[in-house]
Amino acid sequence: MIEAREITFKYDSVTALNNVSLFIEKGLKYALLGPNGAGKTTLLMHLNGILRPLSGKIFYGGSEIKYGREALYELRRRVGVVFQDPEVQLFSATVAEDVSFGPMNMGLSSDEVKKRVDSALYACGIYNLKERPTHFLSHGQKKLAAIAGVIAMSPEVVVLDEPIAGLDHIHREMVLNIFSGLNRGGATLIMSTHDIDLAYEWADRVIVMREGTVAGVGTPLEVFSDDKLLKETALYKPIVLDVYQRLLNRGMLKDNGTVPRQRTELLSLLGQS
Numbered sequence: 001m002i003e004a005r006e007i008t009f010k011y012d013s014v015t016a017l018n019n020v021s022l023f024i025e026k027g028l029k030y031a032l033l034g035p036n037g038a039g040k041t042t043l044l045m046h047l048n049g050i051l052r053p054l055s056g057k058i059f060y061g062g063s064e065i066k067y068g069r070e071a072l073y074e075l076r077r078r079v080g081v082v083f084q085d086p087e088v089q090l091f092s093a094t095v096a097e098d099v100s101f102g103p104m105n106m107g108l109s110s111d112e113v114k115k116r117v118d119s120a121l122y123a124c125g126i127y128n129l130k131e132r133p134t135h136f137l138s139h140g141q142k143k144l145a146a147i148a149g150v151i152a153m154s155p156e157v158v159v160l161d162e163p164i165a166g167l168d169h170i171h172r173e174m175v176l177n178i179f180s181g182l183n184r185g186g187a188t189l190i191m192s193t194h195d196i197d198l199a200y201e202w203a204d205r206v207i208v209m210r211e212g213t214v215a216g217v218g219t220p221l222e223v224f225s226d227d228k229l230l231k232e233t234a235l236y237k238p239i240v241l242d243v244y245q246r247l248l249n250r251g252m253l254k255d256n257g258t259v260p261r262q263r264t265e266l267l268s269l270l271g272q273s
């Protein structure tokens, strides 16, 4: 779906991406991990052409990304980005105006725009904030409004830069459910996060970045079983996997071939042992 081929990017003298190659498969959920400053945001900003690589190429659906006005417009309809900082994303006076902006620019009828805005606001649990001025929202509410704005455009690929940072657990579950719904509807998701346990439980693939490079990619089980990689990238083993592997090693659990990914799966294994 998206391929980055040997891309390098610098902010003045700072090399933020150093020869990064990556393949994003259609329909999968990707978690992007790595310490602050690893280059996650910079990489994500390349996926819809906000940043342009200094060298290397990016392909969308097999064609090289072009950076002309029209081409970028087309690309951004397909690849929606929810920024790390919602202040950057929201620019209209009210929540409803902000969420309408994308769909309106897609040339949809006003009925269709209204329908999409209402359903995005509803899905994000902020329908009640519809007429509120965006600059009076709390940080979490701004994040939810920014997510609604991207969802309203129904992109094929949704890029989420630390979307759950700073959300309470109710809204966290809510947006994760929205993301799952988008994914079931066929959308490809790429989410950066510092939540290792979530990445293990949620993602189909995990990408680990370190110092502007991709240090590892694989299924959650592959990545989190790679102790050397975890050490190098200052990650820890997800609690569910850690407990499971320790109990297995001590003979306290039988290996039935499926490794638990969720807390409830681990607990039910314990219940059976």
Ligand SMILES: Nc1ncnc2c1ncn2[C@@H]1O[C@H](COP(=O)(O)OP(=O)(O)O)[C@@H](O)[C@H]1O
Residues within 6 Å of the ligand: 011, 012, 014, 015, 016, 034, 035, 036, 037, 038, 039, 040, 041, 042, 043
């Ligand atoms: N606008 C900018 N100007 C200069 N350097 C930047 C800018 N944005 C990011 N950087 C630098 O680029 C590197 C990668 O940053 P970033 O992509 O934001 O990492 P992450 O999202 O993983 O925390 C860091 O060293 C950071 O300090």
Ligand SMILES: [Mg+2]
Residues within 6 Å of the ligand: 040, 041, 042, 084, 161
């Ligand atoms: Mg970042």
